[in-house]
């Protein structure tokens with residue numbers, strides 16, 4: 519009878535000990551929160567992004583004091599907009615791992631914004647403002663937030679698929695960090711970012727459909743965060759690679775967030791672990807937004 523109860527313990531339900539996890543953009547912001555969630559519970563977490571010093575800083579600061587003795591933060595430099603760089607990343611990880619349990623496509627950018635949001639501009643003014651946006655920035659955002667997710671996922675497929683062969687009944691998970699910005703009908707001053715995130719959500723659905731096939735057996739889901747502290751949202755991070763969003767009592771009302779605050783590290787950690795370990799979850803996009811989308815559908 520005890521065994522029938524044992525499986526319901528948090529330790530058993532969220533067991534990621536000895537898992538191999540890859541997180542793009544894992545040295546700062548949301549990626550680092552996710553990396554700490556896995557590594558503090560015994561996973562080997564490969565964090566990857568373009569700035570070597572930022573990766574090393576994250577690994578040194580947080581990897582040296584992990585709560586679980588088996589946990590690791592392992593930095594490897596890679597640029598997800600470059601196919602050779604992605605190939606090299608897979609090659610490096612293959613040296614140590616027979617399979618990957620979780621790939622989190624998290625690295626993303628948001629560049630440039632417009633002044634327009636449900637304003638009262640006339641056609642001339644609106645046209646001028648929006649036409650002045652740079653085409654190249656649209657391409658840069660799409661290249662990272664959509665194309666980078668696609669090529670990273672397909673490059674890791676053999677290692678991901680191998681997880682179900684190493685442990686039968688286990689399926690590896692791809693988790694795409696998309697955004698509530700890909701769901702809301704509000705431009706939030708950045709059309710290009712929101713369009714890229716909408717595309718990433720559809721990419722998530724298409725990959726989920728294709729990768730469930732018996733010869734691959736990989737689950738694909740997406741988390742669509744609301745506002746979380748990161749370099750993207752605050753333009754900076756401290757010596758521990760952490761960022762902070764200043765808030766006051768009116769924050770929730772001003773931003774239209776029923777939770778009244780930005781997302782916290784624990785909020786992200788709880789969801790990302792659930793999405794990784796829950797092997798019945800297929801093809802979903804889960805908004806983690808403190809209720810933002812209820813106010814900005």
Ligand SMILES: NC(=O)c1ccc[n+]([C@@H]2O[C@H](COP(=O)([O-])OP(=O)(O)OC[C@H]3O[C@@H](n4cnc5c(N)ncnc54)[C@H](OP(=O)(O)O)[C@@H]3O)[C@@H](O)[C@H]2O)c1
Nearest residue numbers: 543547548567568569597598625626697745746748749750
């Ligand atoms: N924070 C939020 O409120 C929020 C809300 C919804 C969704 N998101 C999404 O969450 C993800 C993480 O962003 P964040 O908010 O945590 O911001 P962040 O702190 O700026 O993290 C983004 C990370 O991506 C890396 N990166 C960017 N381009 C890359 C490339 N070409 N190759 C490899 N790595 C690259 C960056 O490192 P390098 O510059 O060193 O490469 C950085 O570590 C993004 O996809 C973002 O769109 C964020």
